[in-house]
Amino acid sequence: MSGAAAFGRLIGAGWILARNDALLPRELDALYPPSVRSLAAALRLVSGGPARQGRPGERLARALERLGPVAIKLGQLLSTRADVFGAEFAQDLARLKDRLPPFDTEVARREIERSLGRPVESLFATFGAAVAGASLAQAHDAVLLDGRRVAVKVLRPNIERRVAADAEVLALAARLVERWSPAAGRLEPRALAATVIRATELELDLRLEAAGADELGAVMAEDGYMGAPKVVWDGVAKRVLTLEWAHGAALSDPQALQQPGLDRPALADKLIRAFLAQALDHGVFHADLHEGNLFVAAPCEITAVDFGIVGRLGPPERRYLAEILWGFLERDYERVARVHFDAGYVPQGHSVPAFAQALRAVGEPVFGRPASEVSMSRLMTQLFEITALFDMRLRPELVLLQKTMMTVEGVSRRIYPQHDMWAAADPVVRRWMLRELSPAARVRRLAEDAAQALRNLARMVQPPEAVAVAEAREASSSALLWFAVGALVSGAAFAAAKILF
Template identity: 30%
Template sequence: MRIGYKNLKRYKEIVYVLIKYGFSFVVEKLNMEGVAYKIPITNPPEEIKNMSTGEKIRRAIEELGPTYIKLGQILSTRKDLLDQDIIDELSKLRDNVEEFDTELAKSIFKSEIGLDIDKVFKNFNDKPIGAASIGQVYEASLDSGEEVIIKIQRPNIESIIKSDLEILKSMAIALKDFKKDIDIDLIQIVEEFQTQLMRELDYNFEALNAMKFRKIFAKSDDVYIPEVYEKYTTKRILVMEKIIGVKLSDVNKIKKLGWDTKAISEIGVRSLLKQVFEHGFFHADPHPGNIFILSQKTISYIDFGMIGIVDKKSLNLLNEIAIALVEKNVDRIIYILMEMDVVNTEVDMSAIRQDLLYLIHYYYDVPLEKISITDILNEVFRFLRKYKISIPAQLLTLAKTIITLEGTGRELNPDFSLSSMGHEFMKYYYVNKFNPQRVFMSSKHIAEEMLLDIKTIPKQMRVILRNIEKNNIKMQIEDVKFVSLEEKITDLTTQISLSLVLASIVVGSSLIIASPNINNNVWIRLTAFSGFFISFIIGLLLVIKIIRSQYRKK
């Protein structure tokens, strides 16, 4: 593995942590012994030896810092890749970082906005209310009296993260052969992680998400989205309206206020369905800390750094799978998965069929109130891992969001179940599917596509005909049947060639014999008889070849 000099210190820190938690085999796999030569490779202490693999990974990630904590948090949603015990440990990862100096935060604000923080805000609380791996959060109020929160990005965090990403990429490339053992595409994971993390480093991205959600719920009484103050928002600064309410995680306070927790959980479900089915754009991290309760009739989302996007085609395929599940039509499910191009052709299809039958019949007759969405999805993810079925990332994000929402719903309402969520799902889906306006728009889109095809097909035909006229058409045909055709053509040309040679020798020899000088020269007679002899041999070979060809046909 090639090690850049500028990252040498960081490489040493990584090697030290890996060796400490018993992952020295990774150091060997990465060929990083040169970095590790000053670090004694000893057996881990008994405390670490007694940890599970998942706990060792979590503790190592916590020591490696913000970038790796973020990676661990993202991997905790990838149930299609990792076993549940590792997922459980990674789910415990939290942004547990030290606060940075407020004066430094103020200087960052001034460099971004061009004004002192005290001149922009009437009141500014020097004590941060939260410190995360990427930024720090403060409370303040504008001259107009509106209360706001301010996110200020950590100093040099972008360069630190970019350096860590560079190291992670090098490690993923060095470990690409390791895929044979763990069957995970590490390079792809790092690239996806890089894309997501670079978005989180740009607060403009979060601001745009918040504004889009505010537009989605503009006319809703159920959900309130805080306002973004664009004037004071940049890549490293985000200023948003402060939400005053009760965090959904504070269940005891909600109950003391006498609010109907069941009604609140139903609002959460309806709001997710609205995001998914009407807009294909949803809040991908609805955990209790990111939802405030304003009243028993209204909730509010905060933190829009993680969002999910799902297209209509994927939603339609999911709906088809749901219908096939109800009908216990396993073959239909397999067909849909193949249509999605997510099933490896080398996989044992009969084994997939048997496992699907088991899953369906195991859960189908169980009372709905006893079924957990999380349990079902965990079973599904085990199935996906077993058969190496690669589900699109957008659907994985949706599945993770549903799992999070169920956990959040159960905190509020212990009776929250698949039944309550399923009823809302079906009602919402079919109400929207057969909504006259939606049916009209769908019909309009279909008509527009048909008109476009009618306009396009003649042009495409003209192009094809023009290319045929100019002899520009190239065809590439690969089929097993054409191998036998090639053999037949070869046999035929061989027979024709032999026949032509035979005919020419016979004719030549006959002309020589018919010559009046044949009796005058012994060599002429010998040549004529040799020609007849050769033609006899060729004729014999030709007959044998024809008989063999006929025999092969039978």
């Protein structure tokens, strides 16, 4: 798509939002400054008829559905934050999760046969109509020849072309925002757009999703907080994915939380702990945990589906995340502030104590209070204002983490409005801290760093033929080093318990 075409589509997107009175909705008139109120009134001249009818969330959902898959992804994120945007608004957007109009079943059958290179009947005993329709694909209820019930995911026709066009429009919008809104610069619009675009592109190859489902299924099995359906590899291709049927009811179903015997507080706890265990313990996490991708069953069983977006964290990011969460749990704002500086999240020119003071101003009013008593919209406004004072910029490598944290917290609040996210997070973070930041762990990392330093030094000062000899010597040196520090380890484990408990 040319730049002119992308600009034209961007104007078209604005027109669709304006036509649906979703750009500057009339319900918010009292909050607009006079200049914006005048603009809103002018835009409203072009809206009317059926497009203007309904509540703000209904109008926005209609507009986003017309705008395509990337816009729908945004709507899905907004729909998880009833605490920020209101329950009615979130519910009106909920249809974007898995209730979009399906394409014809015969089209899906032909795509399966073309992708797998075999007749549908050679794999499935029955193949039903679509049971869920999302922005990129739809799912069908089917039964394998061996009797197992499965869900078959098939990409929408021509979806690759639509995503490519949307990506160019999003990239253009990000460039314009960065150019004309200096205040938005710290949100790194172009880097954020690139992250969203890349994640969406990866979702268009269902072989990658199958691999993600398999990897995360193994990770989830270790912790037990969440489960994943098994992959049926005979039914996997670039545009087709077959998974065993997920147990329970989709959380996007309004009746899902009314199941007899459902332990809603425990369910909310499990969701938070599942995400944190994946991110902290394994460095890989399901990065699209909205209600449409979660199935629940009594008493507190959670099964995740749709592994198209997988987030990953390296060891440094995992350590920073754990230390920040631990600092908040302990209300140690000085520690939280220092981690932000160590990680480079806050420029070094600022004061650590001043930033700690700012964090305390945000954290203390909400610590330990149930979710129902915390205004998330107010809290997020405060955080945005405070981080602006300290020149904090969005970290593109953490976009998926931040987006998933926001989604998971929103879903847990919907499951149990009085949920305490910090209490739910405590055992997972405490376990990670004891294992990875204890004195014993620090000694282990010191030994590993020393060994790596010896290897690097050998390569710097010796010719290639001497490296092998140096590595042999380094092995014996490492053994001596481990012998020297071995006596410290048992005592360090005890010290760790004293520090953390």
